[in-house]
Amino acid sequence: MDVQHNDQQLDKLQDIFRQAMGDSVRINLDTRKNMVPEWDSINHLNLIVELESTYQLGLSMEEIEKMDSVKSILERIRDSRN
Amino acid sequence: MKISVISDITFEPVLQQLRQQNDIVVESYQYAELIVPEIMQAGSRLEGVDVLIIHVDAWFFRYEDEYIRSILESVAAIAGNFRGNILLSNNLSNGRHLSMLKNNPGNGSLFPFESDVKKILAASNVYFYDVNRIISRMGFQNVYNFNLGFLYQMPYTKGFISALETELTGMIRFLTHPEKKAIFVDCDNTLWKGILGEDGLSGIQCDKNAAGIFFYRFQEFLRDKKNEGFILGLCSKNNEEDVKEAFAKLNMPLRWDDFLVRKVNWLNKNDNLREAAETLNIGLDSFIFIDDSDFEIASIQSLLPEISCLKLSPVYAEFLLLTDNFLFKRKRLTAEDLGKTEQYRAEQQRSEAKNVSGSFEDYVKSLDIRMDVTVNHAQDLPRLAQLTEKTNQFNFNKEPLSIAALEQFMSDQNLVYGLRVNDKFGDYGLVGLMLIEVDKQDATIRNYLLSCRALGRGIEDDFLNFVTSDLRDKGLRLKDIIFRETAKNAPARIFLEKIKTQEKPALT
Numbered sequence: 143m144d145v146q147h148n149d150q151q152l153d154k155l156q157d158i159f160r161q162a163m164g165d166s167v168r169i170n171l172d173t174r175k176n177m178v179p180e181w182d183s184i185n186h187l188n189l190i191v192e193l194e195s196t197y198q199l200g201l202s203m204e205e206i207e208k209m210d211s212v213k214s215i216l217e218r219i220r221d222s223r224n
Numbered sequence: 225m226k227i228s229v230i231s232d233i234t235f236e237p238v239l240q241q242l243r244q245q246n247d248i249v250v251e252s253y254q255y256a257e258l259i260v261p262e263i264m265q266a267g268s269r270l271e272g273v274d275v276l277i278i279h280v281d282a283w284f285f286r287y288e289d290e291y292i293r294s295i296l297e298s299v300a301a302i303a304g305n306f307r308g309n310i311l312l313s314n315n316l317s318n319g320r321h322l323s324m325l326k327n328n329p330g331n332g333s334l335f336p337f338e339s340d341v342k343k344i345l346a347a348s349n350v351y352f353y354d355v356n357r358i359i360s361r362m363g364f365q366n367v368y369n370f371n372l373g374f375l376y377q378m379p380y381t382k383g384f385i386s387a388l389e390t391e392l393t394g395m396i397r398f399l400t401h402p403e404k405k406a407i408f409v410d411c412d413n414t415l416w417k418g419i420l421g422e423d424g425l426s427g428i429q430c431d432k433n434a435a436g437i438f439f440y441r442f443q444e445f446l447r448d449k450k451n452e453g454f455i456l457g458l459c460s461k462n463n464e465e466d467v468k469e470a471f472a473k474l475n476m477p478l479r480w481d482d483f484l485v486r487k488v489n490w491l492n493k494n495d496n497l498r499e500a501a502e503t504l505n506i507g508l509d510s511f512i513f514i515d516d517s518d519f520e521i522a523s524i525q526s527l528l529p530e531i532s533c534l535k536l537s538p539v540y541a542e543f544l545l546l547t548d549n550f551l552f553k554r555k556r557l558t559a560e561d562l563g564k565t566e567q568y569r570a571e572q573q574r575s576e577a578k579n580v581s582g583s584f585e586d587y588v589k590s591l592d593i594r595m596d597v598t599v600n601h602a603q604d605l606p607r608l609a610q611l612t613e614k615t616n617q618f619n620f621n622k623e624p625l626s627i628a629a630l631e632q633f634m635s636d637q638n639l640v641y642g643l644r645v646n647d648k649f650g651d652y653g654l655v656g657l658m659l660i661e662v663d664k665q666d667a668t669i670r671n672y673l674l675s676c677r678a679l680g681r682g683i684e685d686d687f688l689n690f691v692t693s694d695l696r697d698k699g700l701r702l703k704d705i706i707f708r709e710t711a712k713n714a715p716a717r718i719f720l721e722k723i724k725t726q727e728k729p730a731l732t
Contacts, residue, residue: 178535184234191237194381195382203375206371
């Protein structure tokens, strides 16, 4: 159940990454910022804008800088649900 | 089309949609809080740029008043040397000025830079876009994202980015396309609530009561647009007598006579609109069509895609957005715009006179045409600049020129001839322009244009003859006429071919 939930979350996140950085971006659970050439600071900005509007998040400056991997993003989204 | 952006915020997220349009090239420069030197430097690299967007967020950066004034001054300084348009997109209402507790430095005005802004708007190619238009719609809390601002100099929410993007796209379209000239509207559930043919005269509403207020406001809006120079037209499936009666008996803002063309019948709307364009002698691409029916909108969009169609839905907030659409804006209002419906009406009377009088020559003679020519007359420049932009058919060398460009041209020893025409039916206004480039004793016609409402009654020849003889009197020799073919200027080409084959050619 938890695994399936994770898959759905990851699919949704994949769409958000595409919107923010272009169609060629592929992510998985282990993706980190420095592994993706498109994930530069402008696209990080685009990503945060998309995440905040999709999940209704209000991110602090520290959180915005810390969200540099798919895992940390998924965790932050999960925290907001609890 | 080439667009250049200078901004004190990270503007990339706002440019995503624009970059995807393949006829637009976008360059963007970001200079956080150092925008003045960049604007000044930009002056030298604007070759080929159609629209320069300067986006300033004084609210976020908390600029001092002096700095904001120096931004405005530097925009004014580069405007004169730039052939494209400058769009100053801004939030200059620095938060400090909105405080009710502080002694307001703006002399009672909430916007303290009004007089500075008016000064820069005097340059004909500078436009001002106040992002408070969006902020007042969305609410401040839905606009700013301070964390992103402090980290990346991009202080906006997703919602505001989309709204700004939409507005700027509309603004760019507005600046780089000809203005609309005619608004055609449906009647039932567009000009009034209800269906006249079914509900009867007593069943339709357009008044200040709750049911009718929306339609009352819409008619007021259309009346204002008519006063700004738009032609109004009716395009409705109804019995003409019924609609005429509704206008006569109900006390509505618009009257039957406010509509210059009335296509009230049971024919297809696309045929009606096409006919109306022929009657008015203007292109379908200068038409706006407004209807409440999805069916009619979709059918016009597929059959006459040149027409801009808008759907009217009776939701007040959407109505306000619709009336705020750039399609309804005028770049600059001139005296000619204000008298437009009267001019077209006089033209209708001329057509009627044409039908009853005998030969065409007799008809032209009967019009009693009077022409009045000015040379290098500074007061004419706003309208002449507008003519270079709007005239398509009889235009030898389509080249939109700003007031500043015309002033420059004039001050270089060249000649700018303006032509006013009137006849017994009315005043045509300032309808003709000839630009003469003077090089020692040689004169070149760099452009010759006449508004289409002055065409086909011999004015083409008379104005040219007048100018060539005036040049001779000034000791100048006519050397050349510049002509550049466009998709629309066949009338100019035909005229040029005609004068070249005449016995006594103007061109030696």
